Amino acid sequence: MIRLFKHYIPNAVLLLGLLDLIVLIAAAEFGWQYRLHQLDLAPGTITSRVPELLSFAGSQMLAMVAVGVYSPQALTSMRFATARLLVAVSLGTIFLSVLFFLMPAITFWRSNLLYAMAAALVGLFLLRLLVGKTLGGQVFKRRVVVLGAGPRAQRVKALARAPGAGFVVVGFVSMSEANRVIPEAIARDAIYNLADHVVLLNASEVVLALEERRNALPLKDLVRIKTTGVHVNEISTFLERETGRVDLDSLNPSWLIFSDGFSSGRMFSSAFKRLFDISASLLLLVVMLPVIVLAAIAVKIDSRGPAFYRQRRVGLYNQGFDILKLRSMRTDAEAAGQAVWAEKDDPRITRIGRFLRQTRVDELPQCWSVLKGEMSFVGPRPERPQFVDDLEQQLPYYAERHMVKPGITGWAQINYPYGASIEDARQKLEYDLYYAKNYSPFLDILILLQTIRVVLWPEGAR
Structure with missing residues (x-):
């Protein structure tokens, strides 16, 4: 494995990524050449279109990372890899559309893009047919x-x-x-x-x-x-x-003390994280405001009660704060006044609420907490005080997850399905400790990209 920004990447994944990059650049060049040949125009030298080729390859690579093309399942199952590639190339085209809106000078024509997409799909599929078994086999x-x-x-x-x-x-x-x-x-x-x-x-x-x-x-x-x-x-x-997690069963306090990591409080990392949080939360609140308003109206129509609700959570250094969410449960969900874990097919969830939870739209108002600095986009999910009191008694090192700012999404959320038990909390704690120990801006970007996969395939949403 190769360690990149404190995060380990398997050699097979790195090699496959480099080969994919070559295939994508070749596909982009093919699309360019083929379209200009149709128009009977001279294509010019390849150096004159390097930004366009890289914008295509870069957008597709980001999309492939986002949907899990480099996951262990994709390396061992051709069917899984093909399905994810189809989604990735489509999503990469959306990325390119946004890039074209922001910087039209470095992106493809739409006709070039069509041919490049088709060539990319064929090339990526053939590459996996040729080297897939080798990369997922004993050699690596x-x-x-x-x-x-x-x-x-x-x-x-x-x-x-x-x-x-x-x-x-x-x-x-x-x-x-x-x-x-x-x-x-x-x-x-x-x-x-x-x-x-x-x-x-x-x-x-x-x-x-x-x-x-x-x-x-x-x-x-x-x-x-x-x-x-x-x-x-x-x-x-x-x-x-x-x-990708800190194993509690084998963990010794001395290992935790003397191992490297836990640098989330360093000046550069903290400044980068806060700057990103402010910019992204402002942008999302503005862009997604119509979605939030429509969702709030749907919640009001679907069931009685307010569209939004506030709930007390535990944040950085065990400080309490209130998060704002779109209501997805009935107003009498906790009539007894006691915090209750959500269950699979929980009957307290409304019809609209189930859709909001699966698409994560109910989380969008939390951008306000991010803007205020109570939360970050990436970090351990903040839990309710009642749950925290119980979990700190039953799980070792649970308090250490509060040494980093809580987030809307996190390493546990993209690696472990939704859970509502002590064992689930233990598993997620191991991922949260890994994040706190190995935090870097690179890991934050990786988590944000892979959150797209969780939204597209909401396997554990409740």
């Missing part, structure tokens, strides 16, 4: 040796079997665990030289998955392995990289 998977044979090692084994896994476990070494659960693990005493064993397995990484680390760290072995050029990682770091 890292070879890992696991030191340990207990429940932690079992978690690595299960993760390696998951579809789209970026690594394969080539060996387990038992370090005399009392609760051994990996029967195929080789005992450490049966290996004369562990470093040689790792090299013979052609491993590129060793994962330390010991159940008990006190006086059990094989320091000499680890030093020798490291000097052979093989990476050595602690299991918490490994799981964070592979899953």
